[in-house]
Amino acid sequence: MAKHAKPRLVGFNHVALEVGDIEEALAFYGRLFTFNLRGKSETMAFIDLGDQFIALQKGRRQAPDDGRHFGLVVDDKNAARKALEEAGIKVVDGPFLDFRDPWGNRVEIVGYENIQFTKAPNVLRGMGLTHLAKNENAKKELAEKGMAPEQLVAQK
Numbered sequence: 001m002a003k004h005a006k007p008r009l010v011g012f013n014h015v016a017l018e019v020g021d022i023e024e025a026l027a028f029y030g031r032l033f034t035f036n037l038r039g040k041s042e043t044m045a046f047i048d049l050g051d052q053f054i055a056l057q058k059g060r061r062q063a064p065d066d067g068r069h070f071g072l073v074v075d076d077k078n079a080a081r082k083a084l085e086e087a088g089i090k091v092v093d094g095p096f097l098d099f100r101d102p103w104g105n106r107v108e109i110v111g112y113e114n115i116q117f118t119k120a121p122n123v124l125r126g127m128g129l130t131h132l133a134k135n136e137n138a139k140k141e142l143a144e145k146g147m148a149p150e151q152l153v154a155q156k
Helices: 022-032 077-086 121-127 136-144 149-155
Strands: 014-019 036-040 044-048 053-058 070-074 097-100 106-111
Touching: 014 022, 022 036, 022 044, 022 053, 022 077, 070 077, 077 097, 077 106
Parallel strands: 014 053, 070 106
Antiparallel strands: 036 044, 044 053, 097 106
16 A cells, blocks of 8 residues: 555646757747747757647657657647648548658647647637637536536536
């Protein structure tokens, strides 16, 4: 039996991606997405995601990712698909909208409305995204966990 209580995982603060060159990485991701830069040096850059961030770090050493990936949440998945097409970036075969950046990092793009992940209203407001809402399937999944927005208001 544990001698102390284990901490509960709450979420992600950031994801670090190794890239070959910081300026090239910012240009690459800038062709695909609108974002604000939190800060940058010669070896690192920080892409702001409201209350989270992506850290780009110079020095990719491993082979391209196959199954290992992370999901980036966007406000418009169709616009992301078009941006990939316009940039000539190949979508990875499969049922999802995945791509690899020039350094082999595999990224899945998911639409905010379709998933359980939820930004707090104050964060969405600060990001200028107050129009975002969940679809019925995502609301149902959240409700099954007692986490639907209307359930949270009722609990206060």
